[in-house]
Every structure is written in structure tokens, then in C-alpha cells.
Amino acid sequence: MPPLLLTNISQLVTLRGPAAPRRGRELGEIAIIQDGAVLCSGGKIVSVGTRRESARDWFLKSAKRKVDEIDCRGGVVLPGFVDSHTHPAFAAPRLVDFEKRIAGATYEEIAREGGGIRSSIDGVRNASRASLATNISQALAEMATQGTTTVEAKSGYGLNMEAEVKSLEAIRAAAQRWPGTVVATLLGAHVVPPEFQSRRKQYLRLICDEMIPAVSRRKLARFVDVFVEQLAFNSDEARKVFATARKHGLGTRAHICQLTPAMVKPLLEFQPASLDHMDYVSDEELPLLAESETVATLVPGANYFLAANRYPAARKLIDAGVAVALATDYNPGTSPTTNMQFVLSLACTQMKMSPAEAISAATINGAHALRLGDRKGSIEPGKDADVAVFGVRDYREIAYWAGSNLCGLTLLQGNVWTADL
Ligand code: NIG
Numbered sequence: 001m002p003p004l005l006l007t008n009i010s011q012l013v014t015l016r017g018p019a020a021p022r023r024g025r026e027l028g029e030i031a032i033i034q035d036g037a038v039l040c041s042g043g044k045i046v047s048v049g050t051r052r053e054s055a056r057d058w059f060l061k062s063a064k065r066k067v068d069e070i071d072c073r074g075g076v077v078l079p080g081f082v083d084s085h086t087h088p089a090f091a092a093p094r095l096v097d098f099e100k101r102i103a104g105a106t107y108e109e110i111a112r113e114g115g116g117i118r119s120s121i122d123g124v125r126n127a128s129r130a131s132l133a134t135n136i137s138q139a140l141a142e143m144a145t146q147g148t149t150t151v152e153a154k155s156g157y158g159l160n161m162e163a164e165v166k167s168l169e170a171i172r173a174a175a176q177r178w179p180g181t182v183v184a185t186l187l188g189a190h191v192v193p194p195e196f197q198s199r200r201k202q203y204l205r206l207i208c209d210e211m212i213p214a215v216s217r218r219k220l221a222r223f224v225d226v227f228v229e230q231l232a233f234n235s236d237e238a239r240k241v242f243a244t245a246r247k248h249g250l251g252t253r254a255h256i257c258q259l260t261p262a263m264v265k266p267l268l269e270f271q272p273a274s275l276d277h278m279d280y281v282s283d284e285e286l287p288l289l290a291e292s293e294t295v296a297t298l299v300p301g302a303n304y305f306l307a308a309n310r311y312p313a314a315r316k317l318i319d320a321g322v323a324v325a326l327a328t329d330y331n332p333g334t335s336p337t338t339n340m341q342f343v344l345s346l347a348c349t350q351m352k353m354s355p356a357e358a359i360s361a362a363t364i365n366g367a368h369a370l371r372l373g374d375r376k377g378s379i380e381p382g383k384d385a386d387v388a389v390f391g392v393r394d395y396r397e398i399a400y401w402a403g404s405n406l407c408g409l410t411l412l413q414g415n416v417w418t419a420d421l
């Protein structure tokens with residue numbers, strides 16, 4: 001592939017800065033270059049500057065080879081979104097739950113009646129790996145079309161050895177067909193499946209003694225996730241899962257404080273890459289989180305879809321110095337959206353994040369939430385050529401035009417992706 005020059009960019013939002021998650025005021029500093037240009041080669045970003053500087057670029061001058069030029073037509077360019085929390089390995093949408101909730105049932109009530117996560121289990125257990133992979137590929141394609149270039153993808157609707165492994169294999173197969181980057185996570189500890197209802201200890205043993213070792217040995221996932229919630233697992237159980245993950249060389253992350261309060265301290269000891277949802281995190285624990293390297297990943301798509309009357313307290317977290325990321329939480333039960341632009345809109349309107357803060361949270365801090373901050377999340381020389389081009393003049397429009405897809409072109413590790421693909 002010849003080198004690629006992106007030019008005629010009204011605002012090049014680079015997010016260049018310290019090699020650490022952005023906190024406090026830094027979150028709003030997105031390092032814009034007006035009338036910018038980006039040069040990529042071999043799947044990496046080679047140089048970044050103004051269009052003028054690019055005309056003098058040593059690489060371009062010394063590259064006697066042909067350079068492909070992409071005219072961004074005065075649009076805005078961002079690092080590709082890093083969607084650091086998704087559950088794409090499912091068989092079907094949950095339309096019955098959807099109607100039940102519209103009629104007034106809560107997420108917890110539906111779960112207690114056997115709906116919710118449990119109703120997706122049969123679908124995944126009965127699905128072929130190939131059909132799951134097709135569903136995941138479709139989601140990844142939509143994501144790329146909407147500017148997302150890195151995706152974390154969890155299993156978690158199989159909940160037995162065979163179906164969790166099948167889900168992770170499907171994620172791997174879909175990842176191999178997609179030019180972006182997929183980070184797989186084992187979420188065997190999503191809920192206790194029905195056949196283990198009265199034997200939860202045994203299910204935990206299955207996760208720790210069989211699932212985690214097998215997944216680690218076969219390198220099917222980089223992280224292990226646990227749903228810490230009254231209707232799922234408690235913090236002692238989560239600690240067991242985390243300790244096992246660590247022993248097997250896997251990173252950790254958790255769903256916590258989504259529906260009810262819980263303490264994050266018992267988990268922070270394991271230095272999880274990220275703690276997600278965080279709707280009910282207590283004020284007293286914010287300093288502890290702020291001191292840690294753990295990112296708080298907020299997923300307002302779930303609040304929106306469950307019609308929650310509250311959203312995570314993003315302002316409090318940011319002002320306390322906690323590193324905050326944003327993700328879709330794409331899943332059939334609580335957040336059926338693949339669109340990070342929609343998540344930015346929610347973050348701004350419902351959580352009072354500024355558009356600049358929302359962009360940092362959806363790019364560089366998402367990268368840190370996956371421990372990929374050295375490769376992803378900003379447009380800087382040496383990083384992967386993951387870039388999204390938007391047909392707007394001002395970056396704030398990306399959070400403003402609610403529900404549209406404004407992304408016209410995406411580069412995934414240097415590969416050009418357009419909406420028609
Ligand atoms: O992130 N909270 C747990 N997991 C998902 C929901 C899963 C489901 O309902 O299918 C979430 O919201």
C-alpha cells in the first residue's frame with residue numbers, strides 16, 4: 001500500500017498529549033490543528049501537522065513513491081473511536097423484554113421472571129459459531145461505518161464452557177475479517193445460568209478451574225469481566241474470579257454499580273483496567289479511584305434504553321480526577337446501539353460533559369481502558385493509523401446532531417473504509 005495523505009481537514013483533533021489517561025481539566029484538551037494533514041504509512045501514523053507543514057514533510061519529499069491523497073473536503077478528523085465495552089456475541093434481539101419494559105416492567109423484574117440475560121442464553125447455546133461470527137461481523141461493520149476502529153468484545157451469553165468458548169471463537173473469527181482491532185473479554189461471570197441456580201459455588205468453580213485456564217491457554221481473551229450486582233455476583237465472588245484471571249495472565253475489568261451501590265475498593269486491589277457503569281459509585285470512593293490507573297467507563301446508552309431517570313455522575317467523577325471513558329455497551333438487553341456518536345450526544349445532554357471531554361473519553365481514555373494507550377486513541381506519529389473523517393466543520397457537531405451518522409470515511413490500521421463497503 002502506498003503512503004496515504006489525509007488533507008483538507010478543517011479541524012484535526014489529535015488528542016496528542018501525555019501517555020496516560022486524561023483526568024480533570026486535561027479531559028477537555030483535545031489539541032486541535034486547524035487546516036491539518038495526516039500522513040500514514042504501513043498502517044501507522046507517520047506525521048501530523050498543518051497542510052502547509054505536510055507540503056514540506058521530509059517523508060513526502062523523500063518518498064519517491066506515489067502517495068495516495070484523500071481530500072477530507074474541509075471535514076473534521078478524529079482518532080477512531082475506541083468502543084471499550086461491548087457484548088456483540090448474541091443470537092437475537094430481545095423484543096419481548098423491550099415490550100414488557102415499555103408496558104412498565106423494570107430490568108430487574110424481567111430478569112427475575114427469566115427474561116433478561118437468561119433469555120439470550122438459549123439463543124447462543126443453540127447458535128452455530130459461524131452464525132454468531134456473522135452477527136458480530138455485522139456489528140463491527142456498522143461500527144467502522146460510524147467511526148469506531150477499536151472494539152472490546154465480550155462473551156457472556158453462553159455461560160457454559162462450550163458456549164463461552166464458541167462465543168470467543170466467533171469474536172476471533174469476526175475480528176480476523178475486520179481491519180480494525182478487537183480486544184476479547186471472557187464474561188463467564190455474567191449471571192449464574194439456570195442449571196446452576198442452586199449451585200452457584202460450582203458455577204464459580206467452573207469459571208475459575210475450567211473457563212479461565214482454557215481461555216488463557218488458547219489466548220481467546222485478554223481480559224476477564226465480572227458483573228458485580230445483586231442479581232449476578234458479589235464482590236467476594238468477583239475477587240475470586242479476578243485472582244484467577246491474574247494467575248493466568250489475563251487482565252481484569254468489571255460491571256459494577258449499574259443498578260445498586262457496591263464498593264469498588266475490594267476490586268481496585270487487582271488494578272482492573274476498567275470499572276464500568278458506575279451509576280451508583282459512592283462519593284467517598286472517588287479519591288481512591290482518582291489515584292488508581294483504573295478507568296471508569298460510563299455507558300449512558302444503557303441508561304437511555306432502560307429509561308433510567310438517572311445517569312452516571314460524570315461531572316463528579318471528572319472533577320474528582322477519575323479517568324473517565326465512554327462506550328456503547330452494545331448488547332441486546334440494555335443498549336442496542338453500535339453508534340459512539342449517539343453516546344457522545346447522551347454524554348453531553350444527559351451527563352453534562354463538554355463535547356471535547358466526550359471526545360477524549362471516547363478515544364484516548366477508551367484506549368487506556370483497554371491498556372492500549374500506547375497504540376490507540378490519538379493521532380500522533382508512531383500510533384496505529386486509526387482515523388475517522390466526519391462531514392462537519394466543527395468537532396462539536398459530532399455530539400450535537402443527535403442520532404445521525406456523520407462519519408464518511410474511516411481508516412482502520414491504514415485500511416480505508418467507506419460507508420458503501
Ligand atoms: O452491560 N449489566 C450487565 N450486562 C449488560 C446487560 C446484559 C443484558 O441485559 O443482556 C450491560 O448492561
Ligand code: FE
Pocket residue numbers: 085087255329331
Ligand atoms: Fe455491559
